[in-house]
Amino acid sequence: QSALTQPxxxxxxxxxxxxxxxxxxxxxxGSYDLVSWYQQYPGKAPKLMISEVSKRPSGVSNRFSxxxxxxxxxxxxxxxxxxxxxxxxxxxYAGSTxxxxxxxxxxxxx
Amino acid sequence: QVQLQQSGPGLxxxxxxxxxxxxxxGDSVSRNTGAWNWVRQSPSRGLEWLxxxxxxxxxxxxxxVSVKSRITINPDTSKNxxxxxxxxxxxxxxxxxxxxxxxxxxxxxxxxxxxxxVTVSS
Numbered sequence: 334q335s336a337l338t339q340p341x342x343x344x345x346x347x348x349x350x351x352x353x354x355x356x357x358x359x360x361x362x363g364s365y366d367l368v369s370w371y372q373q374y375p376g377k378a379p380k381l382m383i384s385e386v387s388k389r390p391s392g393v394s395n396r397f398s399x400x401x402x403x404x405x406x407x408x409x410x411x412x413x414x415x416x417x418x419x420x421x422x423x424x425x426y427a428g429s430t431x432x433x434x435x436x437x438x439x440x441x442x443x
Numbered sequence: 444q445v446q447l448q449q450s451g452p453g454l455x456x457x458x459x460x461x462x463x464x465x466x467x468x469g470d471s472v473s474r475n476t477g478a479w480n481w482v483r484q485s486p487s488r489g490l491e492w493l494x495x496x497x498x499x500x501x502x503x504x505x506x507x508v509s510v511k512s513r514i515t516i517n518p519d520t521s522k523n524x525x526x527x528x529x530x531x532x533x534x535x536x537x538x539x540x541x542x543x544x545x546x547x548x549x550x551x552x553x554x555x556x557x558x559x560x561v562t563v564s565s
Binding site for chain 1: 489519552
């Protein structure tokens with residue numbers, strides 16, 4: 334499996350909304366509503382932010398939301414805050430007990 | 444709240460075996476839902492799922508094709524932990540290794556260990 338495609342970087346000002354895309358294929362993102370998103374600060378472990386395309390785990394801010402259309406999933410962060418500055422990774426189940434991750438997107442809060 | 448604590452050496456020689464352990468608190472390795480995973484991260488390969496173990500009246504194991512011939516993930520019910528063994532390592536196996544718990548769904552990685560940087564070098 335090839336890695337999912339994410340933009341290398343996105344940026345936004347405090348209070349704005351940003352969207353990070355995650356493009357896969359009909360074998361992974363397009364076939365399963367099993368896309369998850371992770372936030373990672375430098376030197377720290379990833380943290381689950383969204384599961385199964387749009388489900389938010391307990392404790393995750395409702396400023397984070399997920400969606401999917403065809404082979405592309407998206408993570409939207411509204412009301413951008415300085416603490417949101419981090420790397421974000423998408424992940425999709427790809428069948429046959431395999432998972433594929435995206436290459437990561439660095440979010441900069443201006 | 445599940446907490447995962449990793450342990451193991453940070454330096455392994457080429458051709459030897461990488462061994463890491465993940466201690467579980469707040470849950471049981473023998474639970475009948477979810478799964479226990481190992482994931483690694485390197486600049487060259489990004490995030491890569493390596494494998495998992497889970498219990499459904501008996502133990503099951505699934506491994507990524509890329510490491511299937513070299514990997515073993517085992518539970519230890521007496522210590523409430525699970526382990527990773529990766530044989531015949533090369534410098535390409537240098538990465539930060541994470542244990543991760545999937546629960547309640549097996550399709551996301553809900554809780555993560557702190558990570559262990561393992562360097563393969565002589």
